[in-house]
Amino acid sequence: MSEEPLVNPEVLEMVGDWRGYVEAKLGFRNHWYPIRFSSELNEGALLVVELLGEKLLLKRIDGKVYAMRDRCLHRGVPLSRKPDCYTKDTITCWYHGYTYRFQTGELANILAVPDSRLCGRRKIQTYPCEEAKGLIFVFLGDEHEVHPLSKDVPPGFLDEDLMVLGKHRVVDSNWRLGCENGFDALHIFIHKDSTLRHFREFNFPIGHTPLPGAVTCIEEEDGPKGVEDDFSKHHPIWDGEIDGQIVVKGPKFDPKKGTSASIGTSIWLPGVLKVESFPVPGITQFEWYVPLDEGRHLYVQTLGQACTTDEERSDFANKFETHWKPHGLDGFNADDIWAREVTQPFYDDDYGWVDEMLCEPDSTILEWRRLAARHGRGIQTKKDLR
Amino acid sequence: MSEEPLVNPEVLEMVGDWRGYVEAKLGFRNHWYPIRFSSELNEGALLVVELLGEKLLLKRIDGKVYAMRDRCLHRGVPLSRKPDCYTKDTITCWYHGYTYRFQTGELANILAVPDSRLCGRRKIQTYPCEEAKGLIFVFLGDEHEVHPLSKDVPPGFLDEDLMVLGKHRVVDSNWRLGCENGFDALHIFIHKDSTLRHFREFNFPIGHTPLPGAVTCIEEEDGPKGVEDDFSKHHPIWDGEIDGQIVVKGPKFDPKKGTSASIGTSIWLPGVLKVESFPVPGITQFEWYVPLDEGRHLYVQTLGQACTTDEERSDFANKFETHWKPHGLDGFNADDIWAREVTQPFYDDDYGWVDEMLCEPDSTILEWRRLAARHGRGIQTKKDLR
Amino acid sequence: MSEEPLVNPEVLEMVGDWRGYVEAKLGFRNHWYPIRFSSELNEGALLVVELLGEKLLLKRIDGKVYAMRDRCLHRGVPLSRKPDCYTKDTITCWYHGYTYRFQTGELANILAVPDSRLCGRRKIQTYPCEEAKGLIFVFLGDEHEVHPLSKDVPPGFLDEDLMVLGKHRVVDSNWRLGCENGFDALHIFIHKDSTLRHFREFNFPIGHTPLPGAVTCIEEEDGPKGVEDDFSKHHPIWDGEIDGQIVVKGPKFDPKKGTSASIGTSIWLPGVLKVESFPVPGITQFEWYVPLDEGRHLYVQTLGQACTTDEERSDFANKFETHWKPHGLDGFNADDIWAREVTQPFYDDDYGWVDEMLCEPDSTILEWRRLAARHGRGIQTKKDLR
């Protein structure tokens, strides 16, 4: 029984300018993460969630969402195991009556020790919450570090007329394998049999390589930090050859725009992908890889479409249920989920970060690793979990 | 593969005068522990039990109980996996015939190597056993350290006219969380809905805090070592208030004696609680938290009542089956078992001992930790398990 | 997360002249191991196997068997999870199209990056394969270290007229406990109730001890390295006595030859036992304990009989199915499998190698440990698994 380092120190010595990314096995602290849809938390209800290795209690009080560490200060038990909410604003620990205020985390009272010197002097950890586009975001970090939500979502996501629909599920891989699977231009090879192609005319090369100028790092002071990859500046490959023989072909319908199903992707801190014109022109896929613990992330998949009338909104909602959810988020992305989970064992002991053998188009992934190491606002550590 | 310390060394550096208690994750060596009821081991029968991380074989021979390490000296296999008992006094290992005498542990013979230099010169570990009040006690320690059983049980437990009945079950928490749950004056908050209150008139404050003079350390040279907590010298709280509003009330029937259901508790080395006048005046609950391994203890629950006639004994046995076992040992204490198991994860990595945030009434628990560190006769270590 | 040593360093310091054997927890590298029967791999088929902790892909191409590491160089995924074999000689990784040639391991192509500088310049690990006596052998080691198969099988196994039949199954113990169980003259105690004795007249002492001259180390430069134990030079014990009373007797039918069911055994690197005249004179049992990982081995059990005519071959095949497989390999050896699995926990943390208490006849096992430490061609390490 001793404190094992979270990341293999031998590996940390071997990586160069993206060491901070390898350290961030539990995610980057001091960022906003979407953790549930607003519709999942009714007034007065409680939810237990995980985020960057911490267990949190969410409660909606008078419409506003609050997040509190789900662990009693006294002897460390989860408050949620038997939630005693005697008043709207407080939760009382079932074991010895420590009572906390949701809005501030203040230890308001110990029911049987009302005069305790601790009352009013101690706080349980709370985290700021915001709701946007139907998602509940939690700022997992320290209060004095809070940044505007707009700095942690891809450009366009907060656009007023954007209607956002989605779903989430737990994936058994580290969150970084989610980011890299999504942003990886070469991985479209796994989607070659997707049923999604029956719902539109796809350009589907077996892979494509960025040419000079395709990749741009976005690092403006007041905006989100990310890497953009423009598929119109990629060199696509349509036929796969082995020993001079064509063994696999990618379907090609639309010669006009881009080289792929999408026209470009971008990946943003703290781990969110934007896929433009996907699954169909006019729609953008935004998806988050939210760190739950070392080996799991919450895959929050959303589609956004600009809608200005009720009819447009109703049409999008309908099409989402009948087309894009079953054939896109469920069908197409099932390949991605499976690929991330199968990749996980190689990176489990951290050696994967130095034993991998990247090829030329993986330069985009390296840009992302470096950018994340430069701009991540803090590394979540084992100490943060104590 | 290397020898992990049993307890986090960083934590050991941080605790002060009860370091030995934190070290005793596997229990205190050189003490007597009850491990089964006498009625569970018939003449000639074998039982496999665990104690402080060691696997033991118990056998009753001519009425007397013997305990032997259940691991062959030769190549470490459990003798119990295929017990070959060719004579009353011996057990022969099923693998290569090493034969041990229960009374002494002597390697009496190797069946196919009768002239081995090892025969008569090696011993398997055995431990002294005694029976008292219907329980089989094992002295888990070194023979030259054996102390009288009376030094390891609470005062009164061996009284001649005391009739003792009970049960045992395995609880998934470290033994110390058992001790601390039982001796904790504030934890009665969890029992507020117990069905036991329908069988007597309970005084049940939501908690109570010891006043000066309530707590006494008992450390006489020739007796058991423990901490007594006198509830008549406690300040009880009957109404729990949040923001000026009473949110929970404790029932109060009997203003005359004590402040709680019991009139006082005491906790004794090596981990046994005495609850006076409980579940009803005239009965005493004695309960042991016997270390099995780092994360489990055997919860040995007993009730003792002074009986001098057969009729009294029969009445007590009847009342035990119909009232105190179902509503006390099963019902009431089920809350305690659950609380210990839910607390375990916080202390699993030992940081709980320094990260906890105790309040004023927990001073009784601190007294116990210090007393245990002062008087525990030895720390069970990983080396003892090899 | 850090690199735990494979073997407890404290233990390595304590063992003397067979330290290399204790280090070889994952087996000896640079040796030939049988991994499947030839009949289990048809032309064009793929098999996934484990060997010394590595996952391998086997494929038969134009009759010849090839073995390749089942882990893509790119990002470490198992190729076998979705095998894309577009041509007879290659396998393409399902994730990004890295394409490997089975015969050489060469990275022949990356389907969507045909111009990658990596193509033709990188190799995935492959291992030489040979087939003999109906078994597929893999040389788990470095190509420049390859030795003739004849140096890694017991004498006689490759004899031209020897017909070999067998089976294999996974056993949950380290491979060394397999070797030591098989070569251990004293362990026949566990077979005393075998049904095999109904199929022949067995000499079955309860154990026997080698006399001077029984044990010979075979270490000729160009042959296999092993230890032979001649049972005709053993002192058998027929009656087991405790306190002067005979408690168990071994059946004795044939006073003429040897002292046991077999007339002698030998154990050879890299972990294969030869049992002469067993299960019946005229047949030899050859059995391998092939390391799969730290805690499991593949038990490859074979019987060999000299056959020169089709009738002899057919008779042997028939007798194998009706007698020797059910009563020998299944029945008799089931005791051995069980014993190895029950012994495993004692050696799991490596302390068993120094905590065991060997007796006189175990000198044969010590000879084997020393010989293996002298002649093992390499230790498989955790680094080899990365």
Ligand code: FES
């Ligand atoms: S553990 Fe929460 S009040 Fe004691």
Ligand code: FES
């Ligand atoms: S392991 Fe018990 S006699 Fe060999």
Ligand code: FES
């Ligand atoms: S992981 Fe195999 S090609 Fe990428």
Ligand SMILES: [Fe+2]
């Ligand atoms: Fe994808």
Ligand SMILES: [Fe+2]
């Ligand atoms: Fe209790």
Ligand SMILES: [Fe+2]
């Ligand atoms: Fe055997």
Ligand SMILES: [Mg+2]
């Ligand atoms: Mg902790």
Ligand SMILES: [Mg+2]
């Ligand atoms: Mg000791």
Ligand SMILES: [Mg+2]
């Ligand atoms: Mg051991």
Ligand SMILES: [Mg+2]
């Ligand atoms: Mg090596």
Ligand SMILES: [Mg+2]
């Ligand atoms: Mg690896």
